Structures are given as C-alpha cells and as structure tokens.
Amino acid sequence: MSILWRLWILFEPYRNWMLAGTLIALITLLANVALMALAGWFITAMAVAGAAGIAINYFAPAALIRLSAIARTAGRYSERLVNHEATFRLIAELRVWFYRHLEPLAPARLQQFHSGDLLSRIRSDIDALDNLYVRVIVPVAVAIISAVIFGLFLLWHHPTLALSGLFFLLLAGGLLPLWSQWRGRAPGRRLAEDEAALRAAVIDGVQGMAELTLYGADARQAQRVDALGRRLIADQERLSSDHGLTQAAVGLSANLSLWMLLWLGIPLVQDGTLMSPQLAMLALFTLASFEAVAPLPHAFQLLGRTLASAQRLFAIVDLQPAVQDPPGPSPQLERFDIQLRGVGFSYPGGGSPALIDLDLEVPAGGRAAVIGATGSGKSTLFNLLLRFWEPDHGEIRIGGHPITTIAGEDLRRHIAVVSQQTHLFDTTIRENLLIAAPGAPSETVEEACRIAQIHDFISALPEGYDTWVGETGVRLSGGQARRIAVARALLKDAPILLLDEPTEGLDVETERGLMQALDRLMVGRTVLLITHRPAGLDWVEQVLVLDQGRTVAQGDPTVIATATGAPLLRALG
C-alpha cells in the first residue's frame, strides 16, 4: 500500500474537518477574486460613465464589493481556526497512535533505535505529517475546484481567454509543483534523517559530556554535531532557494497571464466583443486567480519531507513485537512457582545462543541464585521470565501455566525487579515510588521506605518525599537509588522477585544495609537472584551455574561450592 494511501486512511476521522476547511478556504479565495474583479470593473465602469456623462447605479456593485471584503476577512479567520484546530487534533491523535504501536515494541525491538531517533520520530516526523493536511490536501482541493470555476468564468467571456488563463494556471499550479517535488525529494528525505541523527548526536554528547571531557574527545564530538548541522543547513538552503525560485515563477506566470489576457482582450474590446470595464475586471481577476495555485509549489516541495517522515513512522508501526500476547484472557495465577524446561534462546542477528537447554525449578516461596561469568546468559533468563523475549524452544511455566498463555502486562504485574541500575524519573522521590503503586497512601509509602532503610535519609532532606531527584536520579547515590528500588518492589508487593546483582558496586557497609532490606523484601516471595557475590549464596536454597548459556552445575549451594570448583570460582569472579 502506498504511503500516501496509508496516510489518507489514517486521516479518515478528519475528513469532515478537511471538507469544512476546503469549503471555507474556497469561499475565501472566491471572495478575494470577486473583490478584485468587481473593483476593477467598478472603477473602470465609473470612469467610462463619468467621461460619457452617463449615470449608473453604483449601489449594487459597491454592496457586492463590501460583501466580498467581509466574506474574505471572515473566511480567512474561520479557515485558520478550522484548519489549525483540525491539525492540532490530528497531531495529538497521531502521537497517541504512534505511542500505542511503540509501547509493545519495548524493550526488545527498540534496542536498534537511538532514543534521540525515537524522539525525532515522535516529534518532528509526526509534526511533518500536518504538511500533507494543511499544505497539500486542502490547497490542492481548493486549487482544482477554483481552476474549474475560473475556467468556466473566462469561457463565459471568451474561449481564447479561458485557454490562455488556464494555460498559465496549469503552469504555476501543475508544472511548478511537480518540479518542486522532484527537486525537494532527496533533500526532504535527508532532512528527516539528518534531524534525527543530529538529535541523537546532541543527546549522546550531553549525556556523555563527562567522558568526552575526560578523554579530550569533546572537540571531535562537537565536529560531528557541526558536520551534521552543516548538512542540515545545506539541505534547508537548497529547499529555501527552490522555494524562492518557485514563488518568483508563480509571480511571473501571473504577470505573463495578465499580459497575454490584455494582448488577447484589447482586440476583443476594439471589435466590441468585450466592454472595457469587462477587460479591466478580467485583468484583475486573472491576477487574483493565481492565489489559488501560489501555495502548491511549496506544498509539493514539502511532500518529500512529509513522505520520508511517514515512512520513518510506518517503519516502527509495522514492526512486530518480539512477543505476541495470547488472544484470550490470561489465566488466574494462584501459585507462583517457576519452571523452565529445555529453554533455549538466541538474540536476533546471529551470534552464539545466549541460553542453551536450560532447566530450572523454583518452588513457590523458594529462592534460587543464578551465577555465571559475564555474558553467560543470566540477564537473558530474566528477560525471558519477564516476557520481553520469547524462548526459541522449551517452555517456561509460572504457577503451572505456560507463560505464553499469559499476557505480558498480566505476567509483569506479578513480578518485581530490583537491579543494579534503577531508573529514576526526573520528578520527586514520592512520584518515583508511586509508579509501583499509584495512589498508595503516604503511610504505606513511608513504611516501604522504612523497611528499605531509606526513610530516615528522605525525611532529613529539606523537602522530604517531595525532593526532586533530577534527571536519571543524579541527586541520589547508587546505594540510595537501589534502596528506592527496594521500596518500589515492596510497594508493588508482587509474589515473584527478580534481583539482578542488587548489591553490585556498593561499599561493604551500604551492602550490608541493603541486604537487610532485601532480606525483608524476600520474605514469602519466589526469588531469583543474579549475583557475583559469595555472600548472596547464603540466601538461597539452590544455585544454577551458567557458562556461555549452558548449565554447568545446579543444586544445593554448599554442594555446588565444593563440587564444581573452577566454573563456580570463575562465575563468582
């Protein structure tokens, strides 16, 4: 299906708005042309009548001129009102439409896109779609209808005048837009891509400023941004100069059309076919009629950019989520034991399998640790349990139900995760906690923070729970952020707990405090713990040792420690 057709379908709910916008724009244009033509006729007729000493009724034309002027002013105002209202509604709805498609793709399918690129798609690319509506669909419809009306009007006066008028209108409203579109296609596409690349480079630069400064690479990054900026400006310059050229060409066509009309019309006045006021009217009518086609070259120039933006949006919308939710309702989970049978998985794009033939059984309320060297597949196991990815073979069951029968959202409602990297949003501590339990009363939030041993710290802050944590929680230390993650998990109160190296990188004292908090958190839950720390093994009843995706040992922690020797030592670093 062509991109234009897909956009047309997408704009379906706005067709009545488009129709209203087109009608109002048409009335405005006709009122303007009528105003000019009537004024031309009126002034000449009055002059001719004055010279000949004839009295004419000037009330009717004067009233018509006034009416046209009022209609034009009211029309312009209503046209802006209707088209802007419709555009803003359309853009708002398109953003929701795009987000709805984007969300199920996270995180698996979105890893190939830079966040700056995604931001560019959701902002600039969606904004660019309004070009099609305001600058292409409505003006083209107005231009076609008005060209027919103008042609008939000229034909009514003389066929040769109609032919000449339509020829120049077609030149400015057909040929120039086509040329414009052809010229604008490549820079328009590059503009969409370069804007996204520039945004990604700037975000990378700002986020990695410390590293860039540290390694003296800031100048190189600045050069990269500068090169992208220059490319963008070069394309914008080309588009602007083409735009200027086409505007000049439209003006030239209008003037040529006027001269041609006078050249053809003067003999018609001389032989009495036309009256001189009629010729003056037609001359101004011809000039004014070009208002109908003047916006088209620019509109078609922008079409390249609009189509490139639409293509970038559809590229995301057409992606299939890595995991499909089952068609029916999810089963009601009554117990929360975890079972893995022969689970194998490889990430797309080749490479060796991340997990091979994995078996694991954790009874409800039981605790297991997964250990292994870096890249051995521990986080992949969590990704499969959370249904971010689907195993290539084998089966995962929770509470006896295959997780393929449970919708991702329903499944994740039963799982809390505490990892070494806790994402904190740029808002208050309270809001950051409430994402786990929206609407939870302050006492519940504070109780969770007490157990997570972070309440005293928060209370000592001047603004307490209303303290702003900054982007990605920069105002909190790693240990504090992880306690907030523990408090979040407590608030979520999920029966399954996944802990991904929760004490990694903390000093001994902070680790001890956090472990006490985690101890409270684990009570009564089914726990899977990824750890590199021997201390973590004291918490669990069984250990799974992974090496390059394979199970190399599995069983009781004390037995494993003596039985496996080298792999375990390697796994524990």
Ligand SMILES: Nc1ncnc2c1ncn2[C@@H]1O[C@H](COP(=O)(O)OP(=O)(O)OP(=O)(O)O)[C@@H](O)[C@H]1O
């Ligand atoms: N999103 C991904 N896309 C492609 N390959 C991936 C992805 N995530 C992980 N891998 C690969 O899968 C393998 C297992 O990675 P995984 O992150 O599960 O290891 P890990 O044991 O958790 O390592 P670490 O202890 O360093 O966190 C690695 O070879 C890794 O390169």
